[in-house]
Amino acid sequence: MEQIKGILLKCPSPSTIPLINHFSIPFEDLKLGVKCESCSFIGMQKIIRTWYCPKCSKTNSYAHYKAISTYFSLCKETITNKECRDFLLLNNRNEAKRILSNSGIWNVEKALLRTINKGYINRILRILLILFTLINECAKVYESCK
Numbered sequence: 001m002e003q004i005k006g007i008l009l010k011c012p013s014p015s016t017i018p019l020i021n022h023f024s025i026p027f028e029d030l031k032l033g034v035k036c037e038s039c040s041f042i043g044m045q046k047i048i049r050t051w052y053c054p055k056c057s058k059t060n061s062y063a064h065y066k067a068i069s070t071y072f073s074l075c076k077e078t079i080t081n082k083e084c085r086d087f088l089l090l091n092n093r094n095e096a097k098r099i100l101s102n103s104g105i106w107n108v109e110k111a112l113l114r115t116i117n118k119g120y121i122n123r124i125l126r127i128l129l130i131l132f133t134l135i136n137e138c139a140k141v142y143e144s145c146k
Contacts, residue, residue, distance in 0.1 A: 032086065
């Protein structure tokens with residue numbers, strides 16, 4: 001447990017200042033939408049259970065995760081359904097709700113205000129980093145025992 005605590009404390013903490021504030025960039029100047037991993041086109045379209053790139057015709061079911069992470073880095077630490085729809089270029093509030101709910105980090109802060117908390121994502125990332133570090137250490141021990 002102490003080793004895990006040590007690893008957690010060594011993990012760099014992400015900046016809490018949104019980049020658009022730090023660099024004085026208006027939100028309107030951002031290129032909104034989901035980015036295609038294959039051709040880097042920004043503006044993938046949401047179709048049933050996946051995202052479709054009209055430029056290269058590739059699909060990706062998880063493309064929105066990176067877009068939401070980018071939102072947290074650029075804009076602010078929380079996201080509402082409306083902000084999600086605006087940033088991902090979604091028309092359907094239920095689709096945004098599904099995306100936010102299925103992400104596993106949906107929090108209810110007040111009766112009507114629902115947000116995703118960036119801090120929760122950072123904690124998950126730290127835990128994953130610890131797990132990968134421990135797996136690597138176990139692999140080294142295993143190799144040395146051969």
